[in-house]
Amino acid sequence: xxxxLSERLERSFKILKGEGKITEINVAETLKDVxxxxxxxxxxxxxxxxxxxxxxxxxxxxNVLTAVKPSQLMVKIVHDELAALMGGQSTELNVQGHPAxxxxxxxxxxxxxxxxxxxxxYLKKQMHKRPLLAACDTFRPAAMEQLxxxxxxxxxxxxxxxxxTDPVQVAQNAIKAAKAYGQDVVIVDTAGRxxxxxxxxxxxxxxxxxxxxxxxxxxxxxxxxxxAVTTAKVFNxxxxxxxxxxxxxxxxxxxxxxxxxxxxxxxxxKFVGTGEKMExxxxxxxxxxxxxxxxxxxxxxxxxxxxxxxxxxxxxRLEKKIAKNKYDYxxxxxxxxxxxxxxNIKDLAAMIxxxxxxxxxxxxxxxxxxxxxxMIGSMTPYERAHPECINMSxxxxxxxxxxxxxxxxxxxxxxxxxxxKMMHMITNPAAMKQxxxxxxMPGMPKI
Numbered sequence: 001x002x003x004x005l006s007e008r009l010e011r012s013f014k015i016l017k018g019e020g021k022i023t024e025i026n027v028a029e030t031l032k033d034v035x036x037x038x039x040x041x042x043x044x045x046x047x048x049x050x051x052x053x054x055x056x057x058x059x060x061x062x063n064v065l066t067a068v069k070p071s072q073l074m075v076k077i078v079h080d081e082l083a084a085l086m087g088g089q090s091t092e093l094n095v096q097g098h099p100a101x102x103x104x105x106x107x108x109x110x111x112x113x114x115x116x117x118x119x120x121x122y123l124k125k126q127m128h129k130r131p132l133l134a135a136c137d138t139f140r141p142a143a144m145e146q147l148x149x150x151x152x153x154x155x156x157x158x159x160x161x162x163x164x165t166d167p168v169q170v171a172q173n174a175i176k177a178a179k180a181y182g183q184d185v186v187i188v189d190t191a192g193r194x195x196x197x198x199x200x201x202x203x204x205x206x207x208x209x210x211x212x213x214x215x216x217x218x219x220x221x222x223x224x225x226x227x228a229v230t231t232a233k234v235f236n237x238x239x240x241x242x243x244x245x246x247x248x249x250x251x252x253x254x255x256x257x258x259x260x261x262x263x264x265x266x267x268x269x270k271f272v273g274t275g276e277k278m279e280x281x282x283x284x285x286x287x288x289x290x291x292x293x294x295x296x297x298x299x300x301x302x303x304x305x306x307x308x309x310x311x312x313x314x315x316x317r318l319e320k321k322i323a324k325n326k327y328d329y330x331x332x333x334x335x336x337x338x339x340x341x342x343x344n345i346k347d348l349a350a351m352i353x354x355x356x357x358x359x360x361x362x363x364x365x366x367x368x369x370x371x372x373x374x375m376i377g378s379m380t381p382y383e384r385a386h387p388e389c390i391n392m393s394x395x396x397x398x399x400x401x402x403x404x405x406x407x408x409x410x411x412x413x414x415x416x417x418x419x420x421k422m423m424h425m426i427t428n429p430a431a432m433k434q435x436x437x438x439x440x441m442p443g444m445p446k447i
Contacts, residue, residue, distance in 0.1 A: 005041040006293055009078070012037060013071045022070045027059050030074060042225035042256030047085070047263045055081050079290050085259055086286035091243060091268035094214045095129060099178045100185045101211050105204050105235060106219035108192040111247040113143055115219045115273060116189040117150035118281040119245075122271075123185055124156060132183035134174035135160035136167040136207065139191040147189050154278050157183065167191065167203060168210045175211060188213070196231065201238045208239060215242045217270065220257065222246045228257035232265045243270035246284070258289065279341050325424040329376045329384040332416065336369045371404045372412055378402035387416065 012033035031052040038048040058077050094100070102119070106112040116133055123129040133151045135158060137143035144160045151158035159174040171188050178186045190207060193200045208216060218241045220228045228246075235241055244261055249272045261269060269284040314334075321327050376384060378401035383390055390398075390413060399406045 005037055009034060009037050009294060013075055013078075022059055022073065024060060026070070027056055027074075031056050034078065038256075038259070041259065044226060044229060044256070044260040044264055047260050050263075051081060051085055075294060079294055082259070082290040082293060083286045085263060086284075086289060087262045087268050088286055090283050090285045091270055093127075093270060094242070095123070095127065095185055097185075097214050099132075099175065099183055100215075101175065101213040102185065102187045102215045102217060103204075103208055103211070103213040104187060104189050104217055104219060105239060105241070106192055107196070107221075107231060108194050110192070110219045110221040111273060112192055112219040113137070113146050113189050114150065115245055115247060115271075115281070116147065116187050117154050117156075118273065118278055119217075119271070120151070120156045120185075120187055121154040121278050122281050123187075124154070129185045130183045131156050131185040131187055132174065132178045132181070133158040134171055134186055134188045136170045136174070136188050137191040138164050138167045138170065143189070143191070150278075157181070168206050171207050171211050196234050204239060217241065217243050217245055218267075219245045219247060220261075221248055222257045222272075223248045225256050226260070229260045229264050232261050232267070236265050236267060241265075241267055243268050245269075245271045245273065247273040249274050277341060322423045325420070327420050327423060328387055329379060329416070333373065333376050333384075336372065340369065371402075371408055374402040375404050375409060375412055387413075387420065 012030050034055070035048050035052045038051065039045065043051075055074075055077050058081070059074060093102075095102075104112050104116050104119075120131040120133055123131045133147055133156060135144040135147045137147075141162075144162070148158045148160060159170075159177050161170050161173065164170050167190065174188065175186050178184075188207065188211065190204050191200065216239055218232055218235050218239075220232055222228060224231075232241070232244055244265070244267055246258055246261075246269055249258070258269060258272070261267070272282050272284050274280045274282055318327070318331055321331065375398055378398045379390075383394060383398075395406060395409045395413065398404075399409045402409075404412075
């Protein structure tokens with residue numbers, strides 16, 4: 001996401017490279033390019049102009065220290081103003097209530113029903129809540145069934161009434177059910193339309209008045225650009241929303257919605273959807289997003305995503321197996337699953353400072369693990385648990401069963417063996433000392 005904007009901003013800052021000081025002329029030239037970059041990213045024109053005017057004012061008012069180059073100072077000012085433009089800091093979700101009620105609104109195609117399930121999983125895993133999903137889209141029965149299926153995927157209860165025609169009554173009944181079964185959050189999925197119409201607004205307003213939610217969240221598709229800002233503005237005028245969830249930020253989006261909504265609508269972006277998997281819902285942090293836009297990465301979010309998949313008990317079990325040199329293909333397969341749950345691989349790489357820029361023209365296939373998974377899937381239970389037994393005849397059988405070439409099988413098994421030995425050495429002090437002694441011996445390769 002934001003790849004084009006990042007590249008344009010980087011080119012803009014190059015205008016100041018080699019300059020000894022900041023002047024009105026070189027700042028004006030730089031910011032003219034910055035404004036173009038923002039407009040190309042589909043940022044609202046008034047927002048883009050106000051932004052560059054503020055940056056200009058701050059840049060000309062700064063005394064540049066000899067240790068700081070003008071281009072570095074400009075990056076710092078732009079970074080701070082980008083973060084401020086998007087709200088400055090993350091906004092917490094209000095889940096105070098018995099139960100807390102979250103009303104989800106949005107147009108068809110924005111991903112509202114999917115986002116309801118993602119939010120339920122987030123509340124369950126990250127906030128240790130007991131959410132209930134309420135299917136109140138009585139206009140589209142398929143949406144009720146979709147929510148039920150998604151609820152099963154994230155293992156949370158779903159309340160629905162087949163054949164119901166009154167969404168207000170369904171919502172009220174869902175809240176009663178939540179109280180009866182001890183669920184402490186109710187997420188109410190409402191009907192959408194292809195475009196905003198009076199019937200939709202009246203219906204959602206009626207639901208809101210009847211259930212008095214702690215949070216009214218608008219789900220908006222980031223890929224529709226300025227239309228997303230217009231949609232948010234109309235919904236806010238009619239519903240008084242508490243925040244926005246932006247979906248499809250992992251797609252080919254210019255990102256203008258993320259940079260404009262807070263200023264135009266004066267409501268915070270609370271979450272962003274960054275992939276199709278249920279786990280790909282992130283709290284929106286303006287400073288981290290500014291880091292990513294300026295190519296600085298986002299290592300904090302990367303670590304947080306990893307921690308979400310981290311199981312302390314599983315880690316202790318693995319550590320013991322590695323120390324005994326018993327790490328096997330079952331363990332490897334489990335860890336691949338954990339990595340895949342973290343989200344799109346290229347998006348993850350972009351969070352690591354310097355890596356995103358280096359990989360911008362590299363096509364990273366999200367099916368990169370497919371050959372490994374196919375290979376392990378074609379092994380017998382004994383082979384998975386005893387990697388050392390896999391000889392050439394077994395490799396030939398595995399290659400035929402998995403559809404992976406023998407050369408690829410040889411490459412993967414060799415890499416696995418090397419990784420296994422290295423992990424064992426790292427966790428085994430005696431083996432590590434032996435390796436260090438060997439490093440000093442004549443003819444031994446340096447590590």
